Amino acid sequence: MTDTQKNSPKFRRHSPDERKKELVEATIKCLEKKGSDGLSVRSISAEAGISVGLINHHYPSKDDLIADAYEKLATDILHHVLDLVEKSGGNPRERMSAFFDAYFSSHVLDQKILRIWIVFWHMSDKSEKVRLSHDKTSEGFRQKIELMLRDLGELPEAPNFNYRLAAIGLSGMLDGLWLEWCLNPTSFEPEDGLKICEAWVDCLMSGSFKL
Amino acid sequence: MTDTQKNSPKFRRHSPDERKKELVEATIKCLEKKGSDGLSVRSISAEAGISVGLINHHYPSKDDLIADAYEKLATDILHHVLDLVEKSGGNPRERMSAFFDAYFSSHVLDQKILRIWIVFWHMSDKSEKVRLSHDKTSEGFRQKIELMLRDLGELPEAPNFNYRLAAIGLSGMLDGLWLEWCLNPTSFEPEDGLKICEAWVDCLMSGSFKL
DNA sequence: ATCATAACTGAACGATCGTTCAACTAGAAA
DNA sequence: TTTCTAGTTGAACGATCGTTCAGTTATGAT
Numbered sequence: 001m002t003d004t005q006k007n008s009p010k011f012r013r014h015s016p017d018e019r020k021k022e023l024v025e026a027t028i029k030c031l032e033k034k035g036s037d038g039l040s041v042r043s044i045s046a047e048a049g050i051s052v053g054l055i056n057h058h059y060p061s062k063d064d065l066i067a068d069a070y071e072k073l074a075t076d077i078l079h080h081v082l083d084l085v086e087k088s089g090g091n092p093r094e095r096m097s098a099f100f101d102a103y104f105s106s107h108v109l110d111q112k113i114l115r116i117w118i119v120f121w122h123m124s125d126k127s128e129k130v131r132l133s134h135d136k137t138s139e140g141f142r143q144k145i146e147l148m149l150r151d152l153g154e155l156p157e158a159p160n161f162n163y164r165l166a167a168i169g170l171s172g173m174l175d176g177l178w179l180e181w182c183l184n185p186t187s188f189e190p191e192d193g194l195k196i197c198e199a200w201v202d203c204l205m206s207g208s209f210k211l
Numbered sequence: 212m213t214d215t216q217k218n219s220p221k222f223r224r225h226s227p228d229e230r231k232k233e234l235v236e237a238t239i240k241c242l243e244k245k246g247s248d249g250l251s252v253r254s255i256s257a258e259a260g261i262s263v264g265l266i267n268h269h270y271p272s273k274d275d276l277i278a279d280a281y282e283k284l285a286t287d288i289l290h291h292v293l294d295l296v297e298k299s300g301g302n303p304r305e306r307m308s309a310f311f312d313a314y315f316s317s318h319v320l321d322q323k324i325l326r327i328w329i330v331f332w333h334m335s336d337k338s339e340k341v342r343l344s345h346d347k348t349s350e351g352f353r354q355k356i357e358l359m360l361r362d363l364g365e366l367p368e369a370p371n372f373n374y375r376l377a378a379i380g381l382s383g384m385l386d387g388l389w390l391e392w393c394l395n396p397t398s399f400e401p402e403d404g405l406k407i408c409e410a411w412v413d414c415l416m417s418g419s420f421k422l
Numbered sequence: 423a424t425c426a427t428a429a430c431t432g433a434a435c436g437a438t439c440g441t442t443c444a445a446c447t448a449g450a451a452a
Numbered sequence: 453t454t455t456c457t458a459g460t461t462g463a464a465c466g467a468t469c470g471t472t473c474a475g476t477t478a479t480g481a482t
Binding site: 423424425426427428429430431432433434435436437438439440441442443444445446447448449450451452 | 453454455456457458459460461462463464465466467468469470471472473474475476477478479480481482
């Protein structure tokens with residue numbers, strides 16, 4: 001046996017938590033690079049630099065890994081947006097604008113993210129676990145929007161409006177604009193989306209949006 | 212050879228156009244029933260009552276069949292909505308309401324349709340043909356919305372607003388509400404979506420929606 | 423230094439996929 | 453009735469998929 005062989009072990013052992021984290025990151029990277037084609041255990045394990053069998057050693061099935069990746073990516077995006085809102089530190093109206101700015105930035109408005117989301121939606125059909133991850137994370141987003149609208153509604157100059165309906169409408173519009181831009185980025189500019197959302201809230205606060 | 216065998220031919224010959232139509236219908240039916248699992252040539256041919264090989268006799272590849280099915284389903288839905296708008300026959304504002312009514316009816320607001328759409332979006336990644344079908348049909352929808360907004364804007368009592376931005380915002384909100392309801396039908400009622408869209412247009416026509 | 427443990431490997435398996443193609447036959451034309 | 457065309461069949465093929473598991477080895481404990 002040569003020195004080279006003696007000094008270079010064939011693999012390194014990691015704790016289950018470390019490995020799971022690496023696998024989740026490799027999964028996201030594969031999805032970004034190749035979309036649904038990247039979702040095989042073989043490409044994921046290649047990206048993570050481990051053998052195919054190790055995935056099923058740490059996860060009961062591939063779907064469990066995908067569900068983990070879903071939750072990580074969704075909560076990362078949500079936290080990134082919320083961080084920027086908190087840093088803005090302004091009044092409720094300014095915080096809403098900060099939210100829009102973060103939403104229409106390249107961190108969220110990204111074709112790669114839609115590509116990943118489509119894979120997740122696609123898997124939600126078959127996998128109960130993936131569907132649960134989706135429901136959990138999307139509910140978090142909608143709740144945050146409703147909270148910000150509630151803050152707006154409690155301003156002295158604010159008119160009365162239905163928080164629930166307003167949250168449904170606003171999050172619907174945000175989702176729809178995000179979806180349409182990702183499907184066809186030439187259809188409008190991010191600034192257009194920003195302008196529309198700002199006008200929407202202005203309209204709501206003027207009292208002429210009868211919700 | 213018995214009479215039974217003599218009187219029952221093993222298959223019936225159809226013209227290519229007939230068969231293609233049957234295959235498209237079988238494809239849609241499979242997608243409605245089983246989602247992405249139904250998209251194998253074997254389940255499609257079983258649904259159509261023909262052999263596996265016949266699909267590649269009429270279509271160069273499976274993707275071409277899917278693209279055809281996409282276009283058929285999308286144009287069917289668009290025509291259904293537009294028919295109801297034409298039948299309403301009212302003024303531009305009433306026609307817009309008819310459009311909303313048709314959009315938030317069970318013909319469009321249907322989880323089965325989203326399931327099919329996700330498969331289409333999913334395939335748009337890999338298949339150029341499917342992507343072209345998507346771009347063509349979604350552009351038709353947006354154009355119709357812009358046309359109706361233009362009719363609204365030309366009413367004597369209408370304020371000035373940017374047709375393009377208004378069309379982007381409205382179609383975004385419609386898409387987003389449709390998507391969110393299909394992903395989780397318990398989050399709101401179709402009537403809620405209707406109410407939000409009506410209020411949106413009222414707001415636009417009142418001149419306080421500064422687009 | 424030795425041992426026990428568990429992270430790790432990778433060949434193998436069975437299932438399913440889209441596509442091919444030689445053989446068959448329904449049905450119209452001659 | 454016979455011939456010919458082209459719609460139709462279905463076994464077979466090679467590729468790829470997720471999962472399994474017997475064997476290997478890194479690494480901390482003794």
